[in-house]
Amino acid sequence: MTIKLQNIKKTYEKDGKKKCVLSEINYMFSENTFYVIMGKSGSGKSTLINIMAGILEFDSGEILYDNQKYVGDSMLSKLRNESIGLMYQSYLLNDNMTAIENVLLPLYLNKNMTNVQKINYVKKEFSKLKMEDKIMNFPKELSGGEQQRVALIRALINNPKIILADEPTGNLDKDNERMVFEILRQEANNGKCVVVVSHNPKIIHYADAVLYLNNGELYEK
Numbered sequence: 075m076t077i078k079l080q081n082i083k084k085t086y087e088k089d090g091k092k093k094c095v096l097s098e099i100n101y102m103f104s105e106n107t108f109y110v111i112m113g114k115s116g117s118g119k120s121t122l123i124n125i126m127a128g129i130l131e132f133d134s135g136e137i138l139y140d141n142q143k144y145v146g147d148s149m150l151s152k153l154r155n156e157s158i159g160l161m162y163q164s165y166l167l168n169d170n171m172t173a174i175e176n177v178l179l180p181l182y183l184n185k186n187m188t189n190v191q192k193i194n195y196v197k198k199e200f201s202k203l204k205m206e207d208k209i210m211n212f213p214k215e216l217s218g219g220e221q222q223r224v225a226l227i228r229a230l231i232n233n234p235k236i237i238l239a240d241e242p243t244g245n246l247d248k249d250n251e252r253m254v255f256e257i258l259r260q261e262a263n264n265g266k267c268v269v270v271v272s273h274n275p276k277i278i279h280y281a282d283a284v285l286y287l288n289n290g291e292l293y294e295k
C-alpha cells in the first residue's frame with residue numbers, strides 16, 4: 075500500500091498563537107521500501123507520523139492510500155485496523171492489560187482465527203523477540219525496552235501493509251536495537267511500506283531512503 079501526501083499543512087494553536095509545524099508536505103511513500111525520517115526534536119516528526127496513521131487531523135491537503143481517499147470515521151478506522159501498524163513514541167500500552175492481552179486486542183475483530191489460534195500465534199511472536207517469559211506481565215512490570223518490544227509486536231500483529239514507528243528503539247540496548255531494525259527491514263522486503271522516525275544514525279544502514287523534516291518541510295537528502 076502506498077501513501078501519498080499532498081500539500082499537508084498542520085498548525086497548532088497555543089495561548090492564542092498559531093504555530094505552523096508542517097507547511098506543505100508532499101511526498102509519495104511506496105511499497106517494499108524502508109524510509110527513515112530524521113529531524114530535530116520539535117520538528118514535527120510525531121505530528122507527521124500520527125497524521126499518516128490517520129489518528130491526527132490536519133488543516134489542509136490530502137492523503138491518498140493506494141491512490142484512494144479515506145473519508146469518514148468508519149472508513150478511517152477500518153484502514154487503521156486492517157492496514158496500518160503504528161508504534162507510538164510513548165508506546166501507549168493499556169496499563170490494565172497484560173502484555174499478551176495488549177497484543178491480542180487488535181486481533182479481536184479477526185474472524186479467520188479461533189481464540190486458541192490467536193493465542194498461539196501471539197505467543198510465537200513474543201518468542202521471536204525473546205519475550206515469551208513476559209507475556210503475563212503488566213506494562214508497569216516491564217522495562218521501557220520490554221514495553222517498546224510489546225508495542226512493536228502489537229503494531230505488526232495484524233500483518234499491516236503500512237508500518238509506522240515513532241522512535242522504536244529509543245529504549246533498547248544494542249542487540250535489541252539491531253533485532254528491531256532487522257525486523258523492520260524484513261517487513262519492507264516482504265512488500266510493506268515502512269516509515270520510521272529515528273535519531274539513531276545506525277538505522278540509515280537498514281533504510282532505502284533517508285528523509286529530513288526541517289522548518290515544516292520534508293525532503294530527501
Ligand SMILES: Nc1ncnc2c1ncn2[C@@H]1O[C@H](COP(=O)(O)OP(=O)(O)O)[C@@H](O)[C@H]1O
Nearest residue numbers: 086087088095114115116117118119120121122
Ligand atoms: N497538541 C499540541 N498543541 C500545541 N503544540 C503542539 C502539540 N503537539 C505538538 N506540539 C508542538 O509542535 C511541535 C512538533 O511536535 P512533534 O511533532 O511532537 O515533534 P517531534 O516528534 O519532531 O519532536 C513542537 O514544537 C511541539 O511542542
Ligand SMILES: [Mg+2]
Nearest residue numbers: 119120163240
Ligand atoms: Mg516525536
